[in-house]
Every structure is written in C-alpha cells, then in structure tokens.
Amino acid sequence: MIRSNNGYFGEFGGRFVPEILLPALTELEELFFELRDDPAFWQEYLTLTQEFSGRPTPLTPLRRLSEQLGGAQIWLKREDLNHSGAHKINNVLGQGLLVQRMGKKRVIAETGAGQHGLATAIMSAKLGLDATIYMGADDIERQYSNVFWMRQLGANVVGVETGSRTLKEALDEALRDWAASVETTHYVLGTACGPAPFPELVSYFQSVISQEIKQQSMTQIGKLPDEVVACVGGGSNAMGAFSAFLDDSEVKLVGIEAGGLSLEDGQHSVRLLKGTGEPGIAQGYKTLFLQNDDGQLGETHSIAAGLDYVGVSPILAHLSQTGRVTPDSSSDTEVTDAFQLLMKTEGIIPAMESAHALAGGFKRAKTMNKNQHMVINLSGRGDKDIFNIARAFPQRDWTEFLQREAERSTDQINAHLATELAG
Amino acid sequence: MIRSNNGYFGEFGGRFVPEILLPALTELEELFFELRDDPAFWQEYLTLTQEFSGRPTPLTPLRRLSEQLGGAQIWLKREDLNHSGAHKINNVLGQGLLVQRMGKKRVIAETGAGQHGLATAIMSAKLGLDATIYMGADDIERQYSNVFWMRQLGANVVGVETGSRTLKEALDEALRDWAASVETTHYVLGTACGPAPFPELVSYFQSVISQEIKQQSMTQIGKLPDEVVACVGGGSNAMGAFSAFLDDSEVKLVGIEAGGLSLEDGQHSVRLLKGTGEPGIAQGYKTLFLQNDDGQLGETHSIAAGLDYVGVSPILAHLSQTGRVTPDSSSDTEVTDAFQLLMKTEGIIPAMESAHALAGGFKRAKTMNKNQHMVINLSGRGDKDIFNIARAFPQRDWTEFLQREAERSTDQINAHLATELAG
Amino acid sequence: MFPKQNDALQVMSHAVIGFPNLAENEKAIDGLVAAGVNLIELQVPFSDPVADGHTLANACYDALKQGGSVQATLDLAEKVCANHPDVNFILMSYLNPLYRYGLQALFDKAAAVGIKGLIIPDWPVEEVEPWLPTFDDLDLSPIMMVTPNTPAKRVERIVNASRGMVYVVSRMGVTGHETEWGEAFEAYLKNIRVYTDLPLAVGFGVRSSDDLNAITGKAEVAAFCSKYIEWQRHDGSDIAAEKMKTMIGEMKH
C-alpha cells in the first residue's frame, strides 16, 4: 500500500481546508493510522464486507468476448456484485467502522452518480445513523433512481442548486455542512480525493479489490495479470484495483478517464492527460484540476455522472506523473459501444462509469496477444442507471412506458390525496 | 435431495403435456438423470455460479433488527447478491449447461416478475443463444425495467395479451411456442413447476442455496438454524432453501405465499392453505391450483409479480401435505411494512417477493426466543423493481420526476427522428 | 360410427361450447350436420388451452364468459346426440375440467348421453392406459394423438391405446396454422399405418379445399376446426355452415 509523506504524494495531496475542519481530520487521521496496521481491524473489515456485501467478488473470464476481440484474455473484477451494486460500498463500510469507534451519530456525504450516496444511506440504515446526502440538482435528475432509494432508506437527500449543479458543488456544500456540524458528524468522503487522510484512507479500504484480484489471478490464471484497467472518476475504484500491484512492475496499470464528447473545454472530464488538468489547490487538496488561468475550476462533462468530476485523486495524479499508472480516456460513443458489446456478448450490464474501463480495456486488449491477461475492474452495475441508459439508447417503447407510468403515478397521487381529504 | 417417483411427489407432479412435447421432456430427463449424480457436473455448475454470479452468497446476520423484534436471531441468505439480482439465475445457469450439452441454439422462457426472463436473457447473451421471452402484458407494465434490460440484452420479449395477461398466460404461450420449435429449442422453465423433470431439475440447481446455508450455519451459528423461511411463488427459491434440510427434522421449513388483499377469490395467490388451492392438472403437471368447480384456473393477485401464480411446485404441494413444510401467507400491507423495516433497519432493499418471506419470518421470529436462529431466504433485491415499489409507496417527487423524464424522453425521440429524417 | 380404413375422406369439425354462446352452439351443430359433417368435436372451453392456437384459445376465453363448462357440454351433447344419431360426437377437453368433475363420473355420463369418443390433448398414453377397460366397457373411444416427432416405439404404444381412430397431428406446433402436405407427410402417415389399422384423422393446419384434396386418399378424416371457428367468429354460424357445405361439395372423391 502506498503511504503518504505527511499527507502528500509527490507534490499532490495535503490538507487545505478551513481551520474549523482540521480537528476532525486530525482525529480521523490518528484513528486511521492507529488501525491501519492492525491485522485485527482489517479482519473485522473483511468480515463485514463478506457478511454484508458478498466479498470476495468474483473474477469472471470473458471467454466469448476475448475470442471475438482476438487479443488478450479479458477478466472482469466483479465489483458490480457488491451489495448496492458498486465498489463504493467497500469504502463506506470501512468508514462505518470508524464512525462507530468515534461515537458519532450523524454522517454526511457528497455524491455524483448517487452510488456513493446510496452506499452511505445503506451503511447509515444498518448502523442506525442519521444521513444527509448532498447531490447536485442536475445529478439528481440524471440518477433519480438512486435518489429514490436513498430517500426510501431514510436518508435526507439535499439537492445543490449552485454552479454547475453536479459533484463539485455537492462536495462544496457537504464541506459547508461539515464546518457547522463537525463535532458530531462524520463526513463520509466517497472517493480517493479531498484533504488528507481521505485519499489514503479511501484507497486503504478499496485496496481489498486488488488484494483479491492478486489472489484470484494466481488461482485462476496462474500468474499476475499483464494489465489492470479501471475507470477514473475521483479515483477510488482505480486505486482499489491498483494498490496491491504498485510494486509489481510487470503489471501495467491503466486508468481510463471520461473523454466525453471531445477534449474541448467543458466537454470531458479528463484531468490526467497532457493539456487537460493543471495543478491546483481546491476542495481541500492539491491535485490536477480542470481549471482556467484564473484558477477557477472548470466545467466537466461525462455520460457517466460518477466520472463527471473536476479533480482527481492526488495519488493517481502522482502515479501518472511518475509513469507507474498510464492514463487514457474513452469517448462517450466508445463507451456506449463497449456497454452494448459486454451486455450482448457476456450478459453483464455495466455501469456507465465502468463501461469507460471496458472501452479503454477492449481497445488495448485487441493489440495484445492471446497469452496475455487483462483484468478490467467492473466498478458497478448498470441496472441502477436505467433512466440514464435509456437516455443513451433512445427507444420509443421506453418513452411510451414513461408516459403511461407518469399518468398512473399522477392518478395514484391524486387518489391518495382524495382519500386523505375525505378521511 | 428429494427424488420423484417417476415424476410424482406423492400425488402431485407428473407430465401432462401435448404429445408433441414429450420427446423433449424425455431427452431432458435422461440428460438430467445422467448428470445429477455426477459430482463433476455439480462442480462444473458450482464453478460457473461462482465465477459468473458470485456464489456463495453470504449469510448476513440482522443484528439490529433481531434486537428490535426481540425474538430469534435472524439471518438472511443473500440471493439478492446474485448476478441479475435474484436466485432465478442459479437455475438458468444450470439449464444453460444442459442446453450446451443438447446442442440447441434457441431458448424460450415464460416470466412473471421478469426476473427469470432477465436471467434467461443474460444466460443467452453469455452463451450466444437466441432467446424469446413470453411475459403477460400486465406484467410487462408492472416490471418494465426488467423488460427494458431483456431487450437491451438482445432477447425478444413477447407480450401475451390473452386472459389475465400474467404469468399463467405467459406459460401457456411459451408451451405453444415450444410445441412448434421443440426440436431446436429448449424451454427454460423458471420455477419448480411444470411437467417432469422440471420440478426436480429446477430444485436440483436451486438446492445450492440450502447447501450453502447449511455450511454457513455450521460456521457462523455453530449449528443448524431452527427455521428456514422462504417465499413461495412457483416454489423454486423455497425448494432451493429447503432441499438440503429435508432430512433434518429439527429444522422447521416455512413457505410464505402471497396473501394479497384478502383471502377472497382473486385477491391473493395462496395455494397451499386450506380452502385455497385444490388438486388439479394443468400447465403440464398436477398440483394444487387456484381454480373453480369447473376446473378453470382462477384469477390471482399479489403486490409481487413473481408470486402472482395460480399453481405451485408439486414438491411443495406434497411436502405441505406431509407436514414437512409449513405453509403460511403474508398480506400486501404486512409485506410493505416488512419491506420498509428491513430497508430502514439493515440497509438492504428486498424484492417484493422476498419481502413476503420477511413479513412471515419476522412475525414468527417475535414468538421465538433469543437462542433460536431463523434463516430467511432473501430471494432477490428490490432495486430492480423501482416502478413497482414506487407504486407501493406513492410520493409526489417521483411522480413529478416521471413527468419530466417522459417529456425529456419524448423530446429526445423526436430529435432523433428529426435527425433521421434530415439525414 | 367411426370410418374404416380406406373409407373416403370425411370432414371432422368443431364446436367450442359457449362460443359464440350456448344458444347458438346447437344451431351451429345442426348447420354442420346439414353440411355433411358426421364427426364433431365438442370442446369444453378451458382457461389454459396450451395445445390450441389463438383462434381456439380466444374462442375458449369467450366461451367461458358465456357459461361454457363441462356441465354445459354434457347438456348440449345430450341434445345433439339425440337429434343426430348418425353423427359421431367426440368430447374434446383438456384434462383438468374433467378431472375436477371426476373422471369416472364424467366418462359414465358422457357415454350415457351418447358421446362416442374422447380427445384429451394433455393426457399422455401412460395415464390413459389404466382407463382402457373402462372405455371399452363404456364403448367410449379414446382418440390418441401421434405427432411427427413421436418415436416409433411410442407410436405403437399410442395407437394400441387408441380406439375409433388415431389423431395424427400434421406438424409441429399448435392448432390454427398452415401445413405442407408433401412426401414427408405421406411417409409419416405410412409409418403410423405400420402399427395400426385404425382410420387416421389428420389435424392441425387443415384450412382449405386444397388441404382436403391433398389429404384425400391418404387419411380417412380431416379435422377442419380452427378455420371453421374463424368463419363462425367472422361470418356467424349460418354462413359458416354454408361455407362448410360448399367446401364439402367441392371435395374430390
């Protein structure tokens, strides 16, 4: 596992937050440093993820697809099979253990795709905590099903109406809440970003992914994979998939960012490639941010709400500077193609985020030979994104169904009101 | 594992199909009888479910909820964590292995909740088979998201407009297709019903559930559970959860049917309780059917599309006659209460079908003591049922979202059309 | 009386009891008899008619709403058997309505009212065999079905359990679609004749004079059912009977 140098990874990382948040970060860091080398704590964490979330998740060979592409043997690490449908729950369950030890009774979280918010709402229900989830108003529309479930689970979902109304603003707003509530509230940061110790802490919990990949590769492939590929939003699933391989220089690590519509400003969320992100300090940490010359954070776009973020894990910023991680990107159309290819050839419905890793991975796999092995981290499942995916593949029968359902739902609400008025 | 006596379980079972279907059933039975005692075949099946679907699924302790109810310690068998979100995939993967051995290239299936259809579409994509799924037109509306995914996966979903437009008619229609296509097509029956060998064959594959429960109980509880509770639609998840315990008389086996709105005709889908189902012969087999004095199959109702079926596994009909399985039922309102209780106390979103087992199990658990252990089979997850569950818990913001989404979707389709016309 | 082997082709036709309604069934049957039909299936409507295509399935659903039932079928049978003593009426039903009525009671009653044969598509030969002595006692003929994919050994078993005639399902599938009557079909019939001297009734896909002509000389009976029910639905029972008469008149002999 990578360790920070006093919160820094090379030139990136650090802890740039309003003074009021420092004690909580220090408390968290002390607790984390105390626990992370304690094998009993790791075992407690593993047991929780096993009992509750079904870990270890399998490593699935894509036999038909690999054959069809004609290159490397492709394997999927199945984080989509986690409870709640994505890798995000790993981190959240780990932080849940910390919250219990700190004795806090309330948590807050920011969420983009809603996946981290959903995981947080789940953990909060399980542990009996109050949860408030901040989510950009535009993301709420994009990922309404997750919002629906968060609310059903008892979480308070707050739509953030400022700025571009996506993840960046949700994170700002969560920090504002935290500034007022820090003594009783834990901030469950959802990715390997933000002020120290979050990048390190989130990567620590997510590293369970690569520890399993390593073991499974030895058993199922008989050796380490040649490449491990993951999509990069904030960077938590990528750090999860990469961590255990950092010292295995024969394993190439590839992070795929959201190439969006084009590499024009505002049309993508690529931060690690030349000419995209620039060093900056915001949202509590230093990393490569999409920003203008005045240091204002930029607009982003991705077909996947969970990749639509202006910053990136300082650890990945560092590792791509050192060359250990190879950054690449996939465009929206490459992503929808890969989405359909996986679905129709292997019967697995990927999250749009994960479909970026697929698109990037498939392209590379074709250039590899049949004796090589590639593991792609399938960070989440796509069936949670039905509205989103229906938008990517417009079909008349879906539209018509929505119209009928909207009518039925309106009738039902009206009937409900009528009963209440009468009663 | 229970074995039929020439296709019969006590007085139930058999094979009452048009002559044209007999050769295929015989072929299937012969293949099945040849394989089921072959440990290598079982291992092949286990490996497939492990690699592709994440088996074994965990046994999750419900600590907060058990404490709150104040009775037995409750554990959930997490079939919801299967790939595709329900136990249905177990059976389908098993049948997939048989299809490969038979060399058939096309499969058909009936589906109620859409869950079995989805599993079949997934298996077909994975194995490169053509799939046609028959689904009652009313069920299509109730479970549209599953239809959406089946189509995305490349399956041909055929809405059945006859009769009550639900599972029963879908099964009839699938049998009609099969009569015409039986030489090249395998009928992937979705539950432990239908003509021999299906009840036995489906139970065989689903028995992986109880084999795991048994092992996990010994490890996690230290002894066998006192009760195992499962919902009963066709009976496959119940047979899955019960099979390995049939000879352990100290383990009580409880099957929960859909009590619906009331026990009046047409308002429920209870077949195993006195005064509900009567012996009958239809849809290829003999069992307890909801029917009138003229032998016409009856109307059913359940809040859960997957339990809304007029017949029941002949094995369960037999086992409830012998007293080995205790039948019970939960009403729609008990079910929605249990649904919410699990969600808000343990952070797990159950399928509406599975919430019947919860409702029935929770009621019984309260009367048990703290040293007793109950395993409830959580046959599926609920997030696939968002439309359905939104209907059960009407909320204005969902209605409004649907209206906006329907408008957006219409605009998108129109824009799409405009581009095509222009292009 | 059932035909004998090598008799000229006869048309068997159909009534779904309760379709279009109970009152009309009797009139329609009179019309069929007047048109020259001597073999008539009286189908008990069923909620789940899995061997039938959409024409007969929809007729079943409608018939049930009109009060079609086992009892209504027996009542009608009693009348029409009395009115048309030269016509063979065959009870056609899925098993469950009969099973609920009580099989022994049903068979007794059916024989008593004058029913001559039984067609029960979801009742396999293994389950029928124990009832053969009863049927023979009652002079009630189980007309068993053979299908193109039935293995030779099983054909033998089925025809041995059949009485009166053997129902030859012309092709894969359910009722109500078209069939090709080529050499494969002739070979299929020949293989059945190896095991039986009973007359053969060909069903599924007999929908036109051309079909009848194609079967002439190959089998003794042609079941002209779905198409007749379509006529009944679209044109009413009177015109359906006229069309039947015209068609039978056009048959080669």
Add this chain to the structure above:
Amino acid sequence: MFPKQNDALQVMSHAVIGFPNLAENEKAIDGLVAAGVNLIELQVPFSDPVADGHTLANACYDALKQGGSVQATLDLAEKVCANHPDVNFILMSYLNPLYRYGLQALFDKAAAVGIKGLIIPDWPVEEVEPWLPTFDDLDLSPIMMVTPNTPAKRVERIVNASRGMVYVVSRMGVTGHETEWGEAFEAYLKNIRVYTDLPLAVGFGVRSSDDLNAITGKAEVAAFCSKYIEWQRHDGSDIAAEKMKTMIGEMKH
C-alpha cells in the same frame, strides 16, 4: 494601520470583486469608507468558496460572470488603496486563484499596490509558516483564523503565524448565519488572548447593531460582511452604504 489591542470596536466590511459588477465595486468601496469603515476585505471570487455561506457563494458566482478575477482584484486594489490611504485593504481569497497566479508574484504585487493583509481561509498554518519571512519583508499581514474547536496548542501556533490581527471565527459553520454572543463566547476570546496581544477580529454571524454592541469591549474588529453583501444585492450599493453609516453611528463606544 491595524487597530491595537483594546482599541474601540471597528467595523470591517467586504467587497466581492465583480459583484454586482466591476464598475460598481469602486463606488461601493467609496461608500463604505464614507460610512466610516477602515478595514475592507477585497474578495477574489472563486468557483468553489467552501468556507462561505450562500450569500457570499452566490456573490462569487455572479462576480465571476462579471469578470471578477485575481487580476481585476489587484487592479481595483491599486485604485482604492491610492484613493483611501487611511483604509486597510485586505486581500481575501481561496488559495487556488492565488496559487495559479503564482504565490510569490501575487504577494509582491499585492504589497506593491498597497494591500495590507491577507485572509486565505483554506490555507492552513503549516503551509503559511514557511512564507512568514516573505510576508514580514513585504509588510503584508497574514490574518489567520482561529475557530471555536481549535485546540489550545494550535491556537498558539496560529496566532504566532498571524500578523496585524487574528480572525476569530465566532462559531461553527460558514459565513452568513447568526451567532450567540454569550459567556461561552467571552471565554473563547479570553483563551485566545492568553496567546496573543494582536487585536481580534470577530467574524461569522455579525449581522446587526445588536451584534456589534455585543462584541464592543470584547474584540477590536467586527467583520460585517455577508449582511452587507445582502444589502448590496437587495438595495444597491448606495443604500447599503447608508445603512452601514447609520449602523456605525448607532454603535456604543
């Protein structure tokens, strides 16, 4: 000049550069000075103002659309420092815009145009300390923030890195909400005085004459910012200045 310990309470107020627009900033500042304000924060608008409540955050978003930037802030500072040599102008900014400009260049330039102090809410003391020699050379005062939950040892470290005054965050949370000024607040200030003789500027939740009166005698500076920006937004800069004048006139001394 910054006040000295135990000087009478002074009001510090605020401009967000570009809000409501660049032209109006200068006029608004003239108004503040005329109203008797001697300490004015010039806030560089930022896309992600995490320490600010909605009033200032929205002002930032609007200001950015009007061309607010680091450069615009320096340009304005140059003018207003020249026009109002007796007023202390303090550059308030989140770190990133300054970092992108280049910290050394920015500090040089700020000092050169007459800026006296710096408030950078997301720049922790550990990162500030290495710059203290530079600041002292430039006579640029880093005004560091202490918060109610800052541990004693860290208060000491922060005030030691502060120059000119110490910014005392009155309560948990962000700018723009109300605060209670009870005994706990006094004890809090007393604890800070243990470590420093610098004047204390109280910020967050100073929204009325009553608030000012409650602070009088306890601290030397009251930051009256969000509320002033609200006035500016709703009433325009002129009326906002008048209100400020009235309020300062009502202050107890």
